Amino acid sequence: MALRIERDGERGVALVTLDRPEKLNAIDMETAEELSALWRELRYDESVRAAVLTGAGTRAFCTGIDRGVKVPQPPSPYAIDDPLLRIGPKANDLWKPVVAAVEGMACGGAFYLLGEAEFIVASREATFFDPHTTYGMVSAYEAIAMAQRMPFGEVARMSLMGTAERVSAERAYATGLVSEVTEPGGAVAAALRAAAVIAGYPTEAVQGTVRAVWSAKEAARTQALAQAPALIALGNLAPERQAELFEGRGRGRGRGAGGSLSAHGAGPEPSRLRGAGP
Numbered sequence: 001m002a003l004r005i006e007r008d009g010e011r012g013v014a015l016v017t018l019d020r021p022e023k024l025n026a027i028d029m030e031t032a033e034e035l036s037a038l039w040r041e042l043r044y045d046e047s048v049r050a051a052v053l054t055g056a057g058t059r060a061f062c063t064g065i066d067r068g069v070k071v072p073q074p075p076s077p078y079a080i081d082d083p084l085l086r087i088g089p090k091a092n093d094l095w096k097p098v099v100a101a102v103e104g105m106a107c108g109g110a111f112y113l114l115g116e117a118e119f120i121v122a123s124r125e126a127t128f129f130d131p132h133t134t135y136g137m138v139s140a141y142e143a144i145a146m147a148q149r150m151p152f153g154e155v156a157r158m159s160l161m162g163t164a165e166r167v168s169a170e171r172a173y174a175t176g177l178v179s180e181v182t183e184p185g186g187a188v189a190a191a192l193r194a195a196a197v198i199a200g201y202p203t204e205a206v207q208g209t210v211r212a213v214w215s216a217k218e219a220a221r222t223q224a225l226a227q228a229p230a231l232i233a234l235g236n237l238a239p240e241r242q243a244e245l246f247e248g249r250g251r252g253r254g255r256g257a258g259g260s261l262s263a264h265g266a267g268p269e270p271s272r273l274r275g276a277g278p
Contacts, residue, residue, distance in 0.1 A: 064109025115145025134162030136237030
């Protein structure tokens with residue numbers, strides 16, 4: 001199992017943990033399927049009225065899709081099969097509130113999950129970044145998800161700068177991506193406290209409020225997501241070229257070689273953390 005779930009029936013809260021710390025909690029096909037199944041299961045579990053989502057260990061919340069995974073694609077140029085589109089709670093029609101607790105890195109495909117949480121609690125040592133452009137890929141779904149949470153200039157900068165720059169927890173808090181910053185190791189406890197408060201209220205009112213908040217931005221989000229497949233198909237480099245750029249990280253080949261990560265380990269630290277000085 002790639003997920004751990006702990007249910008606190010007394011408080012009505014479930015703690016969901018991505019449990020692949022040796023892979024920086026990157027998502028493979030098994031994890032994607034487990035996440036989708038879990039969110040659907042929680043729709044029917046009346047003992048759970050709120051959930052907290054986190055990653056095992058302190059190095060990473062999640063680093064997106066595991067680069068060792070092969071995702072079969074349909075032969076049509078008009079269709080892209082993206083398994084991460086099905087991993088979030090809203091994609092699975094779960095409208096019980098979900099709070100994300102971030103320790104360490106959150107990047108790339110992690111934004112599919114963060115984008116569908118009600119709010120985010122992060123450790124002071126957490127960092128956020130999007131490596132797509134560095135490796136010749138369009139940041140579409142990730143950028144759209146973050147555009148619902150961050151000012152335009154902030155999400156544009158993060159999406160375009162790739163691995164060259166990471167957004168610190170303090171900067172993420174200042175721009176509205178993160179709602180609370182804790183001391184290192186404290187994100188889960190803070191998220192559980194908030195979730196317990198919410199779970200203590202009548203669940204009908206809570207779920208209705210979740211739907212109301214999401215409906216305020218759903219039209220723009222839906223229109224933007226409809227454009228994503230075409231943008232990806234047009235803008236992505238061939239997989240072989242992406243792999244060449246990725247393999248060249250840390251050896252001075254290609255842009256963004258000063259800092260990167262994969263599902264199998266982090267590269268050198270970038271030279272600048274936003275909000276953390278030069």
